[in-house]
Amino acid sequence: MDTGTSFTFIEWRRLVADSFTNVEATFPAPDFTATARFQRVGDVELYDMETDPHTVIHSDRGNRTMCKFSLQLKGVATLVQDDRTCEMKPGDFALYTGERPYHLVFKEPQRSLVVYFPRNFLHLRDDQIDRITATPISRHEGLGKVAVPLFEQLARNLNELQGPHAQALVRASLDLLVTVVADHIERIGRDSTDSSLLFRQAVKYIEEHSGDPLLSPSTIARALYVSVRSLHTHFSDQGMTVATYIRSCRLRAIHGDLANPQFREETVQSISARHGLIDASYVSKAFRSEYGESPRDYRSRILS
Template sequence: MPQLPASHLDLNEWKIASNSAFGKLDIEASDPESFQVELKTATAGDVSLFDMRTGPHSVARRAEDIPAGDVPYCKLSLQIQGSSVMRQDGRECQLNPGDLALYVTQRPYELEYSQEQHSLVVLFPQSYLHLTPFQLESITARTVSRTDGLGRVMVPLFEQLAENIEVLEGPHAVALLQSALNMLVTVFASELDSQPGMNSENLLFEQAQQYIEQNLSDPELGPQTIADALFVSVRQLHARFAAQKTTVGVFIRTQRLEHIREDLANPLMKSESISTISARYGLHDASQVSRAFKTEFRESPSAFRARVFQS
């Protein structure tokens, strides 16, 4: 994402900078002539942080301004001073100092800042969270407070990020931010355990499924890499898959073979070799692929493809 200059901006400059960084937004200020933004930014990998001190204003992301196929991003807003109101997915939450909430760029949202305020916004790819669409929609525009539950641990961490934004650069900063964002999902899960599909056990299994789907091309994909990415132990991961009457290895293999079968039956990929298709999903041993495919589907990849295109 573009990095904004650390500077003071008037309303028109803020509109231009915000549209560049966040996508098209409708920004209005109660006193346009005196409106000012004091902005500090940092970028670590594909995560951007915006430390903003602004006058009263409102922000709206409208459905007609969201391009089809736009890369999905999440935005985490931490209120440091003043207050704000966030609306998305039919919910409204008020953020006071020490509160944070999550929203997404691919669906409409509204933000209202009725007074001078100071906030930190963290912009990051939605894929970082490894959540299903239902799970993500369940946690938008919900307040996590530094005075309640696990928020007492997480909010101070993000407050420290805001206070030390100038040192957030390089690979260590990327790892730190990824860790913080994944831990935040655990906080939301603890807040939403009572909602169907959002208890912490289901969440881990769904996160693992999402991570596997996104990383099938990695030949090293396995229990350890998944557990590391989700910040859980391998034992916890195996337990969640065992509860679903499967194993991590079986699930990965099944997903890979299903994708290979889909591509073998796709007329647009008819000219691609079986080995090319298999490599796309992290399998590079042709004989191993043939054996696994035949075990799963009762025929070899070549026989399956020949049958599909003869019918």
């Protein structure tokens, strides 16, 4: 493994400030040293960092469009956010957001992988994210047994993560992370409304039929043998509408295909039509609203 670039504390403090909004490194150990490796993969940034004891403080509102998760590889870290404190041992990871204050305390030499990625990759509501921040997920429990070894391999092979195929791999890894987080929310019983069987059935149906341009609340309700009113009520309980979820599901699929080199030769309109959206002007407007740039600009930036 490449040992990375070495830093004094002054250099490290500058690196942290330059890399993350409103974040400061402080309280270093005497003769502090650190090494770090960095890889940008599309819209995702990965940092493999090995440091002496110190503290990282985010004391102000930052970029609400970005989230982070830290995977502890060596040593122990303490993460505090949203009035929760969690201790992460090797093999534990936790999610946190730059939207609200947090701090990380490393009381001993440590190594961690920090993944910095767009908030909309999570496909979770704000209140769901609020419930899971600073909550450790272990490689020894549930789906963590699958996800943690994968991200440990990403850390070991950071230098190999180059090119559009690496982007597809990292996106798939983050999709797995979302599944692990959602599973953990259910396990700890913090989201009783997510126990709605009808809601889960509707979501699964939408994801399996998002390519159907005729997909609508009425077709979903008919397939699930419920009334349209009942369907709307279950989605309303989750803080969303059926139409919004369908739109979001389709845009996520288009977003993923535009970044996939396998579909490089397909037009944006062809990809959009495959996912149930045939109006090119609507797709462009909706995509820009969701992701901050046009489909063509996004594809050009990611696949260049």
